[in-house]
Amino acid sequence: MSRSASSALSRRQRGAAAVFIAPFLILFLATTIVPVGYAVWLSLYSEQTSGLGFGGAETVFVGLDNFTRALGSESFRDGFVTVGLYCAVYIPVMIGAALLLALLLDSAYARAKRFFQLALYLPNVIPGLIAATIWFYLYTPGLSPVVDVFESLGLGWDINSYGAALGAIANIAIWQHTGYNVIIFFAALQAIPREVIEAATVDGAGAVRTALKVKAPLIRGALVLAVLFTVIGAMQLFTEPQIIRTESAAIGGEWTPAMFIYTAVAERHDYGQAAAASIIFAVVLGAASFVVTRFTSRRAA
Amino acid sequence: MKARSMKAAAALAGAMVSMALVATGCSSADTPADKPAVTEITFWSWLRASQEVVDAFNKTHTDVQVKFEQVPGGPDGYGKFANAVKAGNAPDVMTAEYYMLPDMVSQGQLQDLTGSAGELVRSKFPAPVQSLVTLGGKTWSVPLDAGAMVMFYRKDLFDKYGIAVPKTWDEFRTAAERVKAANPKARIADWVKDDPSLLTSLSWQGGAKWFSVQGDAWKVDLSGGETSKVAAYWQDMLDKDLVAVVSPDEKTQKQKNSELLVTLTGAWGAGGLRGGLPDQAGKWASAPLPHWGTPASAMMGGSSFGVAKTSTKTEAALKFITWMNTTPEGIQARLSSGASSTLPAIPELAEVAKKNFDTAFFGGQDLYAVAGESAAAIVPGWTWGPAMGSTNAALREGYAQVGAGKAKLADVLGTAQGRTVDDLKSRGINVAQ
Numbered sequence: 001m002s003r004s005a006s007s008a009l010s011r012r013q014r015g016a017a018a019v020f021i022a023p024f025l026i027l028f029l030a031t032t033i034v035p036v037g038y039a040v041w042l043s044l045y046s047e048q049t050s051g052l053g054f055g056g057a058e059t060v061f062v063g064l065d066n067f068t069r070a071l072g073s074e075s076f077r078d079g080f081v082t083v084g085l086y087c088a089v090y091i092p093v094m095i096g097a098a099l100l101l102a103l104l105l106d107s108a109y110a111r112a113k114r115f116f117q118l119a120l121y122l123p124n125v126i127p128g129l130i131a132a133t134i135w136f137y138l139y140t141p142g143l144s145p146v147v148d149v150f151e152s153l154g155l156g157w158d159i160n161s162y163g164a165a166l167g168a169i170a171n172i173a174i175w176q177h178t179g180y181n182v183i184i185f186f187a188a189l190q191a192i193p194r195e196v197i198e199a200a201t202v203d204g205a206g207a208v209r210t211a212l213k214v215k216a217p218l219i220r221g222a223l224v225l226a227v228l229f230t231v232i233g234a235m236q237l238f239t240e241p242q243i244i245r246t247e248s249a250a251i252g253g254e255w256t257p258a259m260f261i262y263t264a265v266a267e268r269h270d271y272g273q274a275a276a277a278s279i280i281f282a283v284v285l286g287a288a289s290f291v292v293t294r295f296t297s298r299r300a301a
Numbered sequence: 302m303k304a305r306s307m308k309a310a311a312a313l314a315g316a317m318v319s320m321a322l323v324a325t326g327c328s329s330a331d332t333p334a335d336k337p338a339v340t341e342i343t344f345w346s347w348l349r350a351s352q353e354v355v356d357a358f359n360k361t362h363t364d365v366q367v368k369f370e371q372v373p374g375g376p377d378g379y380g381k382f383a384n385a386v387k388a389g390n391a392p393d394v395m396t397a398e399y400y401m402l403p404d405m406v407s408q409g410q411l412q413d414l415t416g417s418a419g420e421l422v423r424s425k426f427p428a429p430v431q432s433l434v435t436l437g438g439k440t441w442s443v444p445l446d447a448g449a450m451v452m453f454y455r456k457d458l459f460d461k462y463g464i465a466v467p468k469t470w471d472e473f474r475t476a477a478e479r480v481k482a483a484n485p486k487a488r489i490a491d492w493v494k495d496d497p498s499l500l501t502s503l504s505w506q507g508g509a510k511w512f513s514v515q516g517d518a519w520k521v522d523l524s525g526g527e528t529s530k531v532a533a534y535w536q537d538m539l540d541k542d543l544v545a546v547v548s549p550d551e552k553t554q555k556q557k558n559s560e561l562l563v564t565l566t567g568a569w570g571a572g573g574l575r576g577g578l579p580d581q582a583g584k585w586a587s588a589p590l591p592h593w594g595t596p597a598s599a600m601m602g603g604s605s606f607g608v609a610k611t612s613t614k615t616e617a618a619l620k621f622i623t624w625m626n627t628t629p630e631g632i633q634a635r636l637s638s639g640a641s642s643t644l645p646a647i648p649e650l651a652e653v654a655k656k657n658f659d660t661a662f663f664g665g666q667d668l669y670a671v672a673g674e675s676a677a678a679i680v681p682g683w684t685w686g687p688a689m690g691s692t693n694a695a696l697r698e699g700y701a702q703v704g705a706g707k708a709k710l711a712d713v714l715g716t717a718q719g720r721t722v723d724d725l726k727s728r729g730i731n732v733a734q
Contacts, residue, residue, distance in 0.1 A: 048729035051517045053407030053687040054437030057728075069727065160705035246495065246548060249705035252698045266380040267694045268724065269408055271387070 043067065043275035066276035075254040076277060080284065082166070083256050087234050090170040095227060098178045102185035103211040117186065120179035128176065132243035135172045139247055165250040169240045181226050188222035189215055224296040231292050235285055238262065257281045340365050340617040343392035345382065347374035348445075348604060349572050350634075350641040354625055357634035362624075365617040367394075379405070379690065382609075386410045391609040393618040397442050399433040399603045400501075400685045400693075406441050407687040407730065411607040415439045417619055425627055429681055430646045434605050441607055443619075444646040445626045448567040448603025449675035450502055453574060455562045456586040456664070458487075466588055470534060473591045477543040480562055487560040488545040491552045492535070494704040497696035498601055499565060500535060505599035505683045506590060507531040512686035518731035521686065523718040524711065530593075532710040539703065539710075546704040553577060565590065567601040568672035571642035575662040582662045587671045589678075598678040603646075629653040644672040691724040692717055 046062040049055060070076050101120060105113055123131070138144045139159050141151075150157040158164050192215060200210045238258040245251040253267065254260040261281065264274035344355060344367050355369040370392060372378040379401055385391035386409075397405055405411050419440040422431055426444055434442045459466055462483040467473040477489040493499070504511065509527035513520045522528075538544045545555060555561045556578055564570060574585055590598050606622045608615050625631040632650045635641050636657035645654050655669040686692060699713030725732050 046727075047408065049407055049409070050729050051731055052437055052514060052519060053403070053725070053728065053730040054439065057407065057409035160702075160707060249494075249701040249707055253694060263694070265384070267376055267690050269380070269383045269690070270727070273727075 046272040066272040070277040079257040098181035106189040124180040160249040188219040344394040345392040346396040393612040403687040442605035444605045446643040448600040457584040502601040515733040518733035568644040598675040695720040
């Protein structure tokens with residue numbers, strides 16, 4: 001093939017590629033890159049006034065000042081601790097429960113599989129806001145049968161304590177997301193070749209042993225992905241505490257990083273700091289997902 | 302992954318860009334100067350009977366037409382406005398309670414109205430109200446009402462329990478003890494968990510001055526002697542379980558169950574009681590706010606109207622505001638629906654208000670006499686700070702802890718002081734030590 005023919009072909013191919021890529025690229029630029037760039041730009045500026053503050057405000061370049069102010073804020077840093085503790089409670093319980101339920105559904109003894117799949121998935125259909133509102137009532141003393149049961153058993157339930165608030169919010173998330181992951185894990189379990197399971201049975205493994213030693217390791221890929229998505233979702237915790245907040249004194253307006261950012265905009269109208277905090281938050285999220293991926297893939301190797 | 306999370310980080314930025322684009326598209330509709338055209342303005346408020354006021358204005362005016370948009374009160378409404386000003390799609394006329402006005406001005410959200418409305422404010426309004434809308438020597442908004450505090454109380458229950466209506470705070474505490482003894486489920490008053498306005502207004506009544514100007518700097522004093530006295534009183538009431546710690550919903554519920562005898566609020570509160578508790582008609586009455594020895598009062602709430610920085614229709618906006626706040630027709634439109642019981646800041650208009658607000662719910666009592674007396678007794682010299690958004694956010698969070706028995710009022714006030722000063726400094730505002 002001559003050189004000119006090949007370059008003409010590749011030019012044509014390149015043209016076709018551009019046409020196919022363009023829609024994505026334009027949307028990606030407009031909805032992701034440009035806003036991120038704008039957030040970075042915003043984070044370098046601050047509204048400054050002077051004297052008594054009535055002379056009007058002007059936007060001035062403050063360099064990294066917004067970043068140091070955000071990092072210097074105790075409530076912003078505490079937010080990361082809160083989210084970390086929340087993940088530590090929520091993720092093992094939720095993934096563990098989802099895996100257990102999926103293995104039970106997949107076992108040869110399970111009955112009414114379709115019904116249970118649907119029933120388990122149902123909470124996930126309810127929007128987070130509605131779920132939080134329902135649970136809000138279930139956590140309110142005087143309204144809630146749940147609190148009454150706790151109290152009649154002599155167990156204290158003080159939604160105003162930090163631990164109880166964290167548990168209450170983790171509970172909402174567990175309730176809501178377990179079913180979804182059951183479905184994912186169940187689908188992965190169904191994809192395991194039946195010969196492998198038969199082989200385990202022939203070798204004398206019981207149902208429990210087959211589940212834990214054969215099936216569970218074979219769906220590691222699905223587990224890793226579920227953990228990764230859950231970590232990223234969990235760290236952006238916002239809706240549930242924002243609703244439960246009116247009931248619990250333990251939850252302030254800056255309880256999680258996402259709430260800190262919201263408060264910076266909605267209450268302090270400090271757009272620069274909100275943008276800076278958002279960027280810090282995004283970097284931490286990126287780092288966290290990187291760590292989760294590395295950690296789990298190294299274990300797998 | 303990273304791109305996905307960054308998207309969340311910059312959602313705000315994206316929204317603002319698109320809103321700005323929309324706004325520039327809308328605001329370029331200039332009307333030709335040679336023929337008289339209708340100027341349309343938008344108006345944001347959460348005050349009761351705003352729709353009625355706007356309807357009445359639109360019916361009687363041909364050159365200016367107002368489009369009313371209901372927004373939530375409190376931090377949500379002010380936050381919405383702040384964002385709208387940034388985005389360039391703010392309404393022309395915005396409601397600004399006195400406590401929030403300095404914050405809005407210092408953030409550059411409102412127009413300086415000195416040239417267009419300064420004379421109106423100077424000539425029509427009493428000095429204490431003028432000073433609330435005159436900041437840094439400039440006029441920023443036109444006052445509507447005085448927000449003078451009164452005590453609404455359940456006359457029938459005080460009679461039933463044989464308790465005298467308290468005139469001083471000492472009597473109030475005694476009455477509180479007797480209410481609790483008479484009905485263990487009832488309390489004299491409520492403590493709304495996350496509402497900072499009550500203690501602020503009662504500190505004002507007690508002689509405190511949270512904010513004052515010293516030369517070119519703000520002095521912030523949220524924990525001075527007068528405030529401490531008021532805070533200690535309420536801390537004691539809370540410790541002894543003499544007031545009901547409630548959410549706003551629970552408050553209404555308790556009022557419906559006749560388990561709250563008193564509500565301490567602005568004169569505008571009568572409309573809310575009447576609308577919210579129709580079954581209790583004839584059972585409520587109004588009395589002056591209890592005091593510390595000599596009759597004194599303060600404001601709670603109280604609203605004015607400003608023009609957004611971004612508005613290009615200042616003249617039309619002011620025409621509407623002037624009609625709404627300073628004419629008998631405007632006041633009549635607000636009060637005749639019965640939803641609002643505002644006490645107009647202009648003394649002559651109190652008569653109009655009185656004539657138009659049906660007080661059958663209060664057994665025909667002259668509410669405006671009580672409110673007027675309270676307005677005259679407001680402790681002078683109170684100034685609202687330029688970062689009340691932050692101050693109130695800190696107080697709101699702290700009071701929630703106090704309501705749960707996890708913090709003391711004195712500590713909360715100290716924390717709020719710190720957060721206020723930090724916020725002022727971060728905005729470049731001078732703070733006197």
